Every structure is written in structure tokens, then in C-alpha cells.
Amino acid sequence: MEKPPPEKSGSFSRNGNGNQMDDNSGPAGAESEAVHVIFDCQQPGECGPNSNLEEHSSDPELSLPQVRKDVDRFLESLSTINDASNNPPDVPSCVESFLEMLINVLGEFPSNSTTASCFNRASTILHLAMSLLDSEFRLALESCNQGNSADLKSPKPSKQASFSYRQEPAYCVIPESKTSEDVEFPAYASEAISKMNKIATAMISSGYESECCMVYNMARRNAFSSELDRLGFENISIEDVQKMQWQSLEGVISMWITVIKHSSSVLFSGERKLCSSIFSEHPSISQTLFCHIALAVAVRFVNFSDAIALTKRSAEKLFKILDMYEALRDLIPFFDDDACSSECYEELKSEIWSAKGRLGEVAVSIFCDLENSIRRDNGRTPVPSGAVHPLTRFTMNYLKYACEYKDTLEQVFQKHQKMEGCAYSNGPVLDTKNGANDDGTPKTSPFSVQLNSIMDLLDENLDMKSKLYRDPALRCIFLMNNGRYILQKIKGSDEIHEMMGDTWCRKRSSDLRQHHKAYTRETWTRLLQCLNHDGLMANGKLSKTILKERFKMFSAMFDEIHRTQSTWVVSDEQLQSELRISVSAVVTPAYRSFVGRFQQYLTSGRQPDKYIKYQPEDIENLIDELFDGNPTSMARRRT
Structure with a gap:
């Protein structure tokens, strides 16, 4: 026909x-x-x-x-x-x-007229001409020199990559891409663009719009796909993602994030500019073509995102999930301008929004599961020497790094407030604005409610673990160690400190002082009773026998305390110093006064050192040896 x-x-x-x-x-x-x-x-x-x-x-x-x-x-x-x-x-x-x-x-x-024959010849000639232009258009599109594209191989540290109980989280490596000013994509010469513009205009004007668009769409999709492959982003199936170890996936995710950012700043901008230049006489065609190309690329991004969202959830994955969420979130505004209002663009944005939402649900689920992790940590073996519990270290470091994503987590929790298993799931919609209430407490939000819930659970868990210690003094040391660690972590992070508030921090400091007083009472009160003057007199005279017994009892009790508590660990140097100073301030003056008053009654007899074992300076020096840990663990743990 x-x-x-x-x-x-x-x-x-x-x-x-x-x-x-x-x-x-x-x-x-x-x-x-x-x-x-x-x-x-x-x-x-x-x-x-x-x-x-x-x-x-x-x-x-x-x-x-x-x-x-x-x-x-x-x-x-x-x-x-x-x-x-x-x-x-x-x-x-x-x-x-x-x-x-x-x-x-x-x-x-008539069908056999001379005019009909002329029409048929003209149509055939036009078809041949369009076929030649079709081939020429394809060759011109495939002539793009990609040598000027960005080199994404230069690494730089970025946000938190993963997390574990055993060590502080390592930083992931995210390649650094050149800016859009340094990179030209696609790298067509101006003469080539002008030539393609003329070909496209001629084909469309001659009734070959669909053929022209098909050639352009296929060529640019292939070019875009090749560029993504060259940048290191391979097309990995969902099945392959499920089989990969998380350590391997972290590198792929880092590259995925980098490629999305590079696409937003360089590739998509260049592609839109190319469409506009080649189809300058037909802006609606230009917009449609660009949208279809961008949609094909976005689907590739979304497929990988969905594959990650389907992997087994664990705490260590939270930060990479949030990085992916931010990458998709920051990509959406590129397609939000007035030129992107067609159904194709709506479909494109819908795909990205949906993928972002699925990542958000995973992030909320992982973060909320931290509560369950704390509840499940119910071991019956106390931490040696009253040191900071591994659960405390993990939880606080986890929260500290999570709060670096505070704004993102606020968005995520706000959009998924009814997720089952979270502290806020049954509560009302809360104010998410930053700032403080009139009483100085921070304004609540779904994320801050979840954060406070985790802190309350950690408190309850630590209180339960403290009861595993038989020695009440060591119980106080354990609570002080963990309480100080928590407080220092919160004060060391502006984000988490802002969310917990000054009132919460003051309450924590007050709790620490109470534990300190309880420790002093449990450890040193009975020792100081040995230095009490009451009971030293017998029949109106000082009883040397009772005095000798008091000195011997003091030395024995002090030796026991020193032998025991020098193995205890206070990892925070400031807390350790505060404890030593407070103990010395109570014990040393009392002992110096007691020795100064009653030493004369024993020096005239035999072997006065048998009863007065320590001078006041010795007591002070020995107190400075407390809380150093036993010989096998003298090195203080890093916080």
C-alpha cells in the first residue's frame, strides 16, 4: 500500500x-x-x-x-x-x-491518471529521502564522544556506612564527581547538533515524526545506559541483590547514590538541553522525548532501590537506607518545574516518590526495631568491673549517628506515623517544628518521641543489669559509668542534645550525683566509723587496746577496699578524678586528724608501725590508684 x-x-x-x-x-x-x-x-x-x-x-x-x-x-x-x-x-x-x-x-x-502516478512517485521519493535522513540522524546521534564525561573514581569520606556492636562505625567511600561546570554531557559538537536539528525538523515537517522520535529515543536511551555502565552502575537484578553480602552491597549503594547525584546535576540537565536544541521548533516533542528517556533511567534507579528495600532488615543498614532516601528525595525537584507537567512527568515523579516511600518505611522499621533489640538484651552476666555496657555503647553511638540524619528522619517518621511497633504509632500527630516549649523542653515530634522511648528503655535495661552486682558500691559505679557515658554522648552531639533538651540533661546530672552519694555511703561510711572518737575511753582514760584495734580495723578495711576497687573501671577520666577527689576529701582529713591526735599514745610502745600502717599521705596516694582496672585491663577504653 x-x-x-x-x-x-x-x-x-x-x-x-x-x-x-x-x-x-x-x-x-x-x-x-x-x-x-x-x-x-x-x-x-x-x-x-x-x-x-x-x-x-x-x-x-x-x-x-x-x-x-x-x-x-x-x-x-x-x-x-x-x-x-x-x-x-x-x-x-x-x-x-x-x-x-x-x-x-x-x-x-482516476486511479490510473497521470496525476496519481506523479503522487506515487513523489511519495516514494519522499520515503527514500526520509530513510536516508533516518540513517543520517541515527549516525549523528551515535557519533557522540563520551570522553569528556565525569570521572567518578575519586573517593572521599561521607556519612556513616554501617554499624556493629564490636566497633565504631566505619565511614563509607562515596566517589566525588566533577561539577556540572566541569563536565559536558552529551559531548556533541555544535555543528552536529545543528545538523541533527535540521534533520529532525525536516522529518517532522514531512510527516515522519514517529520515525524521528523513535530513532532519537532509542539512540539516547542506549547512550544513557552506556554512560551509567561506564560510571560503574551495573544493572543488578533483585535476585542478585538478595544473594550479595551487605559489605559488598554497601559499595554498590555508594555508587548508586553517586550516579543519581551525577545524573541530577549533569546527565539529566545535559539530556534536556540536547532535546531542546535538536527539537527547538517543537518544544512539546522535546519535552515528551526527554521525559521518556528520564523515565527509563529512573526505572533502573528505582529497581535497585526496591531490591535494597527487600533485603533482610538490620540495624547496620539504616544509614545507607537513609542515604538512598535522600538521593531520591533530592532528585524529585529536578522534575518539579513548570515544563514537567505532562502525564509522563507525573508517572516519572510517581515512580520516584513510591520508591522513596518504600525506603522510608524500611528506615522507620529498622529504627523502631532498636527498641526490640534493647528489650531482647537480657543477659544475666554482669559486665566485669562495672564498666560501660556494650549495649550502652552501641545504642548511644547508633543514636548519635542517626541524629546526623535528624531532618531526614523527621520527614520519614512524619510520613509513616502509624507504623506498627513504634512508640508513637498510636499517638496523635505531633508538632515537628524545631525549637522549645515555654518551659524549655524541646517540642515533640514523631522522631523525638521514638528517641525518648529508646532512652527510657535503655534506662530500664541498665537499672535491671545493675541489680546483677552483689556489691551495692559496684552497682553504683556501673550506673555512674553508663550514666556518664550517655550524658557525654548527648552533650557531644548538637542534634541529639537539641532533641533531648536541657531539662533532660539536668535530670541525668542529678541522677549521677545521687549515684555518687550512694557509692560514698556504701563504701566509706563504715570505714570512717573506725575513726570515730566515741568508745575510745574506758574508765575515764584512753584505752590503748581499743585504739590499736581501731587502727588495725581501719587498715584492714582500707586494704580490702583498695584491693577490690582498684580493679574496678571508671572509663571517663573526669568521673574518675571526681570520685578520687571526693573520696580523698572525706577520708584523708579524717584519718590525718585521727592519727595526729592519737599517734602519740602508740609511738612510745613497741612496733608502732604494726598498728599505724599508713600515714595520711599514703592514704591519699592509694586512693589515687582506685578505679584503674586490673593489670590485664589497665588501658582505658576509648569512648
């Missing part, structure tokens, strides 16, 4: 469906000339019978010259319409009359 005669650019101004005129369809003069050519060929005997168009007009009052003038006037008015025009002008009746005349005349040409 022969291809029908191609329509002129004026007919393509309706964009194929007759619904809208194209402002850039071409000069009115060209259309007018086409009208004259058609009419001029209507000479008797040349173009078939009944060639006079006036005979076929439905309105006998309209003459051919009048119709031609009206059509020319309408075409001239089209050339003055700018791109900002919202509504194209209505097609006047003269154009419809002209089309009716033309259809009637062409319909009367």
Missing part, C-alpha cells in the same frame, strides 16, 4: 491529532506558496476532469481568489503568534472551505 502524500508543516501544526496548532510550524509564506502551487496547477486538461475548484465549493458565493486571500491572511497571522500564547486562534471558515474544495477535486482523479 502506498504511503499517502505527506502533509505540509501547516498540517503538522496540529501535532498529529488536530487538537492544537504548533506555533513553530514554519513561515506563513511557505504555506501561502504551497496554496498557490496547488491552484496554479489546476489548468484545464492538466489535472483531470472538473478541475475548477469553484465548481466544488459548498458555498457558491465564495470565489477562489477570495478563499486564497483569506487563507493567506490567516497563515500570515499565524507567523506573528509567539510561544507564550496560551490559546491558538480558531481555524477560519475560509480554510475549511479550501480543504473541502481540495478534497473534492483530488477525489475525482
